[in-house]
Amino acid sequence: MTQNWGMTIPFYDRSLAASKELIEELPSLGYTDLWSAEVNGADGFTPLALASQWAPGTRLGSAIVPVSTRGPGLLAMSAATLADLAPERFVLGIGSSSPAIVERWNAMEFTKPYARTRDTLRFLRAALAGEKVSETYETFAVKGFKLERAPKVAPKIVLAALRPRMLRLAAEEADGAITNWLSPDDVRKVRAEVRPETELIARLFVCVSEDADAVRERGRWMLASYLTVPAYAAFHDWLGRGEQLRPLHEAWAAGDRKAALQAIPDEVVDALIVHGDAATCRARIQEYVDNGLDTPVLAPIPGETPIAQAVRDLAPKA
Numbered sequence: 001m002t003q004n005w006g007m008t009i010p011f012y013d014r015s016l017a018a019s020k021e022l023i024e025e026l027p028s029l030g031y032t033d034l035w036s037a038e039v040n041g042a043d044g045f046t047p048l049a050l051a052s053q054w055a056p057g058t059r060l061g062s063a064i065v066p067v068s069t070r071g072p073g074l075l076a077m078s079a080a081t082l083a084d085l086a087p088e089r090f091v092l093g094i095g096s097s098s099p100a101i102v103e104r105w106n107a108m109e110f111t112k113p114y115a116r117t118r119d120t121l122r123f124l125r126a127a128l129a130g131e132k133v134s135e136t137y138e139t140f141a142v143k144g145f146k147l148e149r150a151p152k153v154a155p156k157i158v159l160a161a162l163r164p165r166m167l168r169l170a171a172e173e174a175d176g177a178i179t180n181w182l183s184p185d186d187v188r189k190v191r192a193e194v195r196p197e198t199e200l201i202a203r204l205f206v207c208v209s210e211d212a213d214a215v216r217e218r219g220r221w222m223l224a225s226y227l228t229v230p231a232y233a234a235f236h237d238w239l240g241r242g243e244q245l246r247p248l249h250e251a252w253a254a255g256d257r258k259a260a261l262q263a264i265p266d267e268v269v270d271a272l273i274v275h276g277d278a279a280t281c282r283a284r285i286q287e288y289v290d291n292g293l294d295t296p297v298l299a300p301i302p303g304e305t306p307i308a309q310a311v312r313d314l315a316p317k318a
Contacts (some may be wrong), residue, residue, distance in 0.1 A: 004296035005316045006061075009047045013307040016042050016050065022308055030316035035063045035093070035203070035297045040103065045078045061089050063178050063203060063297060064160040066097030067120040068113075069106045070271070073145045075120065078128040083151035088122060093178050093201075093239040094120060098229045113231075115139050118169055121157060125173075128154040141228030153220070154208060158201060162182025162235035167193040176294075181226055183271040184287035186239050191292035199296040204288065206274040206281050208310040209303030218301065219269040220261045228252045228260075236256045244268055275303070278313035 004063035007026055010016040026034065034051045038044035050165055051060055060082065065075065075094075082090040096113030103110045126133050128152030133142050158176035161167040167190065170177035176199030181301040191200055205216045205222065226232050227245060236245055247263035274284045285296050302312040312318065 001168055004032050004295035005030060005312065006035050006295055007031045008063075008297055009034050009036060009051060010042055010301040011307050011311070014298070016047055017126050019047075020050070020054055022311060025050055026311070026315075027055050027058055029312060029318075031058065033059045033061060033295060033297065034175075035061045035202075037063060037299075038065050040105065041268060045082060048082055048090065049085055052082070052089075056087070060086050061158070061201075061247050062091070062093045063201065064093040064095035064097070066106075067094050067117050068102045068108050068110060069095060072120060072123045072127070072140060072142055075278075076124055076145070076147060079124065079128060079155055080149065080151050083153070083155045086150070087131050087151070088153050091153045091158055091175070092124070092155050093158045094177070096166075096231070100229070112139050113221045113287075114165060114169070115226075117159060117166070118173070118284055121159065121169075121174055124157055125154075127158075158199065158223065163238050164193045170196040171195050175199065175307065177216075178202065181205075181223070181232060181235075181272050182239065185265070185271075185285070187288055187291040189239060197295045200292060201297060202288065202293055203297045204285060204298050205272075205273055205299050205301055206285070206314060207301045207303040208278050208281055208305035208313060209275055211304060215273065215275040215303060216266055216269045219273045219275075222301075223264055223269065223272060224248065224257075224261055225278055227264075228249065228300075232257070241268065273301075278305070278310070278318065281314060282318070 010019040029106055036044045036047045044065040045305040048060040079092045096117050099110045102108050116139040119139045132146040134144050135142055156175035158178050159170040159174045161170045171194040178201045191243050209215050249258050251260035251263050272279050288296055300307050
């Protein structure tokens with residue numbers, strides 16, 4: 001279908017410890033990329049470290065590690081470790097994250113998200129190249145940091161980017177952009193903000209199930225937790241869903257979670273979550289690719305088909 005075909009690890013239905021056999025199988029199925037996440041489950045680096053040994057030859061990426069939950073030096077050390085384990089195969093994905101993750105869960109400050117991401121990108125470029133960094137950036141200062149063992153080849157760095165300003169930063173200073181929760185048609189608008197040669201990556205939530213009502217019920221819970229985050233609300237405003245999602249935001253602001261879930265239209269769930277039988281899902285994923293997505297990163301969610309089977313059915317070699 002496309003040169004890059006990614007899978008999210010670990011899987012939705014099992015721990016990292018229980019994921020080894022299925023991760024080992026992914027390369028034979030045609031998956032080229034394995035991407036982690038970091039919210040409130042596994043951290044963004046450990047799954048990739050294990051996958052570097054379990055699935056050698058695959059490209060490994062973090063999508064994404066927040067720039068405000070670790071110090072710049074620690075972030076550089078973690079990236080250097082992965083770059084050593086998977087030379088020229090590790091891609092560091094970073095992003096601003098959200099106030100809930102940064103402040104409420106990690107007791108850090110969520111301020112100037114664009115500037116913090118830009119400053120972290122610039123610091124990492126220097127640090128991962130082996131330079132000694134003493135620099136005062138807009139959002140932090142580093143004095144005399146130098147990696148004890150810089151990677152022989154610095155990893156590529158990609159940015160989580162939803163709207164034009166961050167997308168342009170990803171195109172101008174990073175090696176690619178990662179986006180999330182969008183439809184195939186939305187890819188065209190996002191792609192228009194970055195150069196053709198800029199890699200565009202997106203996590204796609206996929207449910208192999210023909211029970212559309214059950215998928216929509218689960219999908220509303222997932223979407224409500226994201227679309228009410230200010231950055232995602234602004235993203236979908238920009239994409240043109242402001243009026244469709246207004247009832248959701250009004251009910252959420254009033255504290256009526258049940259009404260908020262019910263306010264998400266079926267057509268929004270259907271636009272943002274890939275579902276149907278395996279052939280329908282593969283065709284839908286191909287629409288993303290045809291509209292300018294370079295690297296789809298699949299995230300299978302529970303449905304009628306068990307996750308392990310869905311992983312196999314959605315593979316390029318299926």
